[in-house]
Amino acid sequence: MPTIPDFPRFRPRAPWWGGDLQTLRNTLLRRAPSLEHWPGEPLRVALSDGDQLFATRHCPEHGEARPTVVLIHGLTGSEDSTYIRASAAYFLERGWPVIRMNLRGAGPSAPYCRSAYHAGRSEDLRAFLAGLTQQDPQIRRHGVLPLAYSLGANMLLKFLAERDFPVPLPGAVAVSAPIDLEAASRAIARPRNALYQRYLLACLRAEFRRWPLDLSVEERREVLSARTLLAFDEVWTARRNGFAGALDYYRRSSAAPLLPKIQVPTLLLHAADDPWIPAAPHLQAAEHASPLQVLVAPSGGHVGFHAADDPRSWHDRCAERFFRQLAAGDGVAAAS
Incomplete structure (x- = not known):
């Protein structure tokens, strides 16, 4: 695929130096845009099992016919996560139609789902896109450009590797993807990440309580008493979805081994100082010839990328530049 030589260079905004401050700024200061x-x-x-996926579609005030940017959130997120709303505003301002997707059990879909999303549930994305083709003639005609974050980005990459697309898909972008789930689980369990793990577990418990699940008192107690993400995945994610255990879930759902199978132009954006997701798998992916472009910035944290030269996120600027090239053609054919 053609290279794009002019991605902006990432320099962190003062005083948000280092991976932790880059990660925390979304929560501490950044407001979700209107x-x-x-x-x-x-x-x-x-969905075929009776669960339902919810999303919100936005159309730009002006703009040519283009693929629709589908935004996919990460762990404990939803269509209203700050980074999702920021990306939606950024792309809409530039004339792109946008869909903010909620994964199974996230956001407004929670009361309508008896099971929940996980990092390998690529069949949900396939079903969602297939449903969109029936509802939206523009998507049937022009396709979609998925932009996914964190856990949703791993799911997207797995979906791309499976090569079964119900809609034209010219390309995709994955931001801060935990492509080696076991390595990410080990990283979040480090003592320096104790506050992060506590926060994520609190959010996961809150999600769990919103789902209309038919569970015994003992089953609920076991899930809610998990004290690590590994334990939560062991007693809930793996058990509920037919995996032998958390490590089996990580092994079968991680996107890293599947990346060579991807044939769609895809951009992976990551930060070397991401405190949650090790950069080594991304650096290894960059060594193999494929339609993947891998950018590992020296800083940026986890879904942070707050830059000194622009108030808008570095990852949004890179993704829009990548999508603009694909939409313009430049010899890149849409996959379907």
């Missing part, structure tokens, strides 16, 4: 200039249209896609 999308009132682009009224949202609710979407709903029914």
Whole structure:
């Protein structure tokens, strides 16, 4: 695929130096932008098991016919996560149609789901995109450009490697993807990450309580008493989804071994100082010839990338530049 030589160089914004401050700025200072200039249209896609996926579609005020940017959140997120709303505003301002997707059990879909998303549940993304083709002629005609974050980014990469697309898909971008789930689990369990792990577990418990699950008192107690993400995945994610255990879930769901199978132009963005996700698997992926472009910035944290030269996220600027080239053609054919 053609190279893009002019991605902006990432330099962290003062005083948000280092991976931790880059990661925390989304929570500490950044406000979710208003999308009132682009009224949202609710979407709903029914899954074969009766669960339902929810999303919100926005159309730009002006703009040529283009693929729709589908934004996919990460662990404990939703369509209203700060980084999702920021990306939506960024792309809408530049004339791109946008869909903010909720994974199974996230956001408004929680009361309508008896099971939940996980890092390998690529079949949900496939079903969601298939549902969109039935609802939106523009998507049937122009396709989608997925932009996914963290856990959702691993799911997206797995989906791309499976090569079964129900809609034209010219390319994709993955940000801060935990492509080696076991390595990410070990990283978050380090003592220096104790506060992060405590925060994520609190969010996971809150999600769990919102789901209409038919569980015994003992089963609920066991899940809610998990004190590490590994334990939560052992007693809930793995058990609920037919894995032999957490390590089996990580092994079968990690995208890293599948990356050579991806044939769609794909951009992976990561930070060397991400405190949650080790950079080594991304650096290894960059060594292999494929349609993947891998950018590992020296800093940026986890889904941070707050830059000195622009108030808008570095990852949004890189993704939009990548998508603009694909939409313009430049010899890159859409995959379907």
